[in-house]
Each structure stands twice: as structure tokens, then as C-alpha cells.
Amino acid sequence: MxxxxxxxxxxxxxxxxxxxxxxxxxxxxxxxxxxxxxxxxxxxxxxxxxxxxxxxxxxxxxxxxxxxxxxxxxxxxxxxxxxxxxxxxxxxxxxxxxxxxxxxxxxxxxxxxxxxxxxxxACTVIWPGRLRSSTGVSLFVQMVGVGFDAHVVHAVSLQLKRALGRLAYVYTTLRGLLAYPFMTMEVSVDGVVHPAASVIISKGRLYGGKYVLTPHSMHERTGFSVVLFGRAGVWASLRYGVALLRGRLSGQADVTILTGSTVVVATPAGLPVQADGDACGRTPLHVDLPGRALRIAV
CATH class of the missing domain: 3.40.50.10330 (Probable inorganic polyphosphate/atp-NAD kinase; domain 1)
Structure with a gap:
């Protein structure tokens, strides 16, 4: 060229x-x-x-x-x-x-x-997040998940993603529902501990493409939306998935959305972590903000 x-x-x-x-x-x-x-x-x-x-x-x-x-x-x-x-x-x-x-x-x-x-x-300024897990320290730009969604990310294969695209995650989710050992974790948001079956710590409002996870984006703000899923198990996970597809996740009675600048999942140790759709080690997890924002071409 x-x-x-x-x-x-x-x-x-x-x-x-x-x-x-x-x-x-x-x-x-x-x-x-x-x-x-x-x-x-x-x-x-x-x-x-x-x-x-x-x-x-x-x-x-x-x-x-x-x-x-x-x-x-x-x-x-x-x-x-x-x-x-x-x-x-x-x-x-x-x-x-x-x-x-x-x-x-x-x-x-x-x-x-x-x-x-x-x-x-033209460019805009966004704040990424910073995470520490068993694999070390790194940035994320969209979200971090701990629990079942992270289990799916850990389990899906590159070959399946190439063959099926986004359907690879649907297939792996359905297989994982019967194999994942659902358990309660302790999520600390700015020092206040909350029990949850799964948690997604998000900078944006979308999840998995076009599906609305939270009502507001936090990309241009110094903080996170912390989505706490209160129920564990196969049926609860299916209900959350359907509510996400229908744009009604935030309206579920056992889904709590908080805002915070520091999120810690210390117990139990060994839970899968995903960041921006990639496997990213296991708990304990510490999420906070880096010292400087990013300039993004838009």
C-alpha cells in the first residue's frame, strides 16, 4: 500500500x-x-x-x-x-x-x-476501570463480571466463537446452567458489603451487544454501576437472561443496581472473573479507577 x-x-x-x-x-x-x-x-x-x-x-x-x-x-x-x-x-x-x-x-x-x-x-473522554485479580492488574473499558456470566466466558472456546459468533455464548450458557456450582459471594461497594449470587461491575449501560444492563452509562464519570443479582440457581439465571433480552433487568425485584468507585469481591476465593468478554483470572477481585482518563476517537 x-x-x-x-x-x-x-x-x-x-x-x-x-x-x-x-x-x-x-x-x-x-x-x-x-x-x-x-x-x-x-x-x-x-x-x-x-x-x-x-x-x-x-x-x-x-x-x-x-x-x-x-x-x-x-x-x-x-x-x-x-x-x-x-x-x-x-x-x-x-x-x-x-x-x-x-x-x-x-x-x-x-x-x-x-x-x-x-x-x-473529534474525540471524547472516558474513564476506564482498573481490576486486580489472580492474573494481575489490567484495565477494562466496558465491564467486569464475577459468577455465572464469567463462568460462561471461561468455558466458551475460540473455535465455537468463530463458528457461531454470539450464538456460541448462548450454547455455552445453556450447557453451563447445569454444571455451574452457584454460590453466594460478598460484594463490597465503597466499603459496604452486599450478598449476591453474581455481580457485574459496568462502565456502560449495554451488555453483550445491544441489551440494556443499566439505565445509565458511567463512561464519562468516575465510577461504576454495580449490578447485584440476588438469587442463585438455574431458574433465576434463566429469568435474568430473559429480562435482559426484554430490556427489563433493572425492574427485577431481586436485582439491585448501585453506584460506587471501589468494588471488592474477596470471598469466596476462586470464582471466575471476566473482563470485557475475556477470561481474567479468579477472585479475590479489586476494582477501582486508574489515575487518568482515555481519549477516544468518535
Missing amino acids: NTPPCGPMVIIIANPTAGRGDGGRVARFADDLHRAGMRSVVMHTMCRGHATVLARDAVRAGTCTHIVAAGGDGTVAEVAEGVAGSDIVLGILPVGTANVLASELGIPSDAARNARAIAAG
């Missing part, structure tokens, strides 16, 4: 396993950036966490104005980890199984429109 002799530089960090592995879309996006007057370089991730390494290296080099995460919410979170603390603008090319943050922020999935938006220079 020929690049223009001048113009802002964009680094595109692409996850080749995201969605159905459509590498051609990333190439077309690079061409669209070229036509919009921007230079671009495409880098492909090779393993979990590689996007963070590539983004940090690009920030240190100081040669780009934007770094675009081409993938799902997990890829966006890894790139966010790499650009955190810098003035680099994070762009998003939604190509993952679910692209919830892009939906929340109105970022177009059409590559040409997306490239024109980045070239126009």
Missing part, C-alpha cells in the same frame, strides 16, 4: 482471531485512512496481552497521533492499557464477536465512515 508523504500517523493493532478473522476489513480500513489523508501501519497481535505491548511500544516511539484497536472489547481494553497515561487518541474498528463500547459511543462499524471520523479529529 502506498502511503502519503505527510499527514498524521495511525497505528492499527489488529487481533486476527477477533470475530470471524476478517483481515480484509482491516486492510480496507487502512486504505480508507490513506484516502482521508492519514498514514497508517498495521500490526497484528500474536497472543493474549500482545496488543498492550505493541501499544506501549508505539507510545514510546512517539511517531503516531492515534492507535486504533481492530477487534472486540477485549482488544480495545488491551490497547487502552498500552496508551494509558499518554495523549494518544484511541480509535476503535469494531470487528469482534461483540463490540459493546463502540455501540455505546456511536462508533461506526463501516470502515470508510470510521476512517473519516478519525481524520476529522
